[in-house]
Amino acid sequence: MSENVIRAYAAMQAGQQLTEYQFNAGELLSHEVEIQVKYCGLCHSDLSIIEDDWHVSQYPVIPGHEVIGQILRLGSQAKGLEVGQWVGLGWTAETCEHCNACLQGERVFCPDLIPTIVGHAGGFADKVRAGWQWVIPLPEQLDPVSAGPLLCGGVTVFHPLLQHKIQAIHRVGVIGIGGLGHIALKLLKSWGCEITAFTSNLNKKDDLIKMGADHVLQTQDYASMQDNHQTFDLILSTVNIDLNWNEFLKLLAPRGAFHFVGAVMTPAQIQPATLIAKAINVTGSDTGTPATLKQLLIFAARHQIQPQVEIFPMSQVNQAITHLKSGKARYRIVLEQDF
Structure with a gap:
């Protein structure tokens, strides 16, 4: 051959x-x-x-x-x-x-x-x-x-941490704990952040805490999120389904960022007044450059x-x-x- x-x-x-x-x-x-x-x-x-x-x-x-x-x-x-x-x-x-x-x-x-x-x-x-x-x-x-x-999956959730200059003092939420989201938890744990996992399946809770989540909330239980209003510096969405994005925007601190990496194929319904009131950023990204990929692998090796x-x-x-x-x-x- x-x-x-x-x-x-x-x-x-x-x-x-x-x-x-x-x-x-x-x-x-x-x-x-x-x-x-x-x-x-x-x-x-x-x-x-x-x-x-x-x-x-x-x-x-x-x-x-x-x-x-x-x-x-x-x-x-x-x-x-x-x-x-x-x-x-x-x-x-x-x-x-x-x-x-x-x-x-x-x-x-x-x-x-x-x-x-x-x-x-x-x-x-x-x-x-x-x-x-x-x-x-x-x-x-x-x-x-x-x-x-x-x-x-790894570089997709790593790049936003660099883009938004996330540090150990920050509080970060991750929506959807599957292939991408579980890697995000592991990265953020080594980063030193306080992490909240938003999942549709609370049966994963023990797994998510082992991976690094400090808190676990049900993705569409918006009433239970009220105690977290204006607390997150970054929320990272890894899902490919439509959610009530405005409920998540309420959770962001002033100048916080909501970042899409999951490819939702329907238009996002977002209230501009919420963005204006707290100077919120809505952003997105896909993968990363060769330099970012090398940085990620070095970081992953250092923290196993x-x-x-x-x-x-x-x-x-x-x-x-x-x-x-x-x-x-x-x-x-x-x-x-x-x-």
């Missing part, structure tokens, strides 16, 4: 189960790195791309953008990496490197950004390729089995932050997807490559 042949699992049409798929990726380009996939996280964004929820999918879709593996080959222009090195790859596979955003170090805003799973072959495969700038060295203190979800994962062999990817859809995943699924 040619070294350019990649074996993968792909959805051939929207919403279909993944099937084995083999393709020739062509010669390795000068700026590319080829990674032998060892582990790959299963993210809700993978489901959205499989099902074309965002109307950007290009079939066949090979999902997988929380890759951990070892470098097999380096293009002639790849820098700072070595064959055999353990690395990670997240949401972004390539950027142009010459637009204003790239030159200013804000590559996530590159107009020619190529996501790892949109118009590009992702990590539910034996190998994956990406531009060298987006291949992130894995600190040896991190467990490669559980590190993958840091590269998408590990996502809580369930392991499936990659050959059982459809069962893993069904488990994720059921809402029973605790709290992130990782596929172990077994081609």
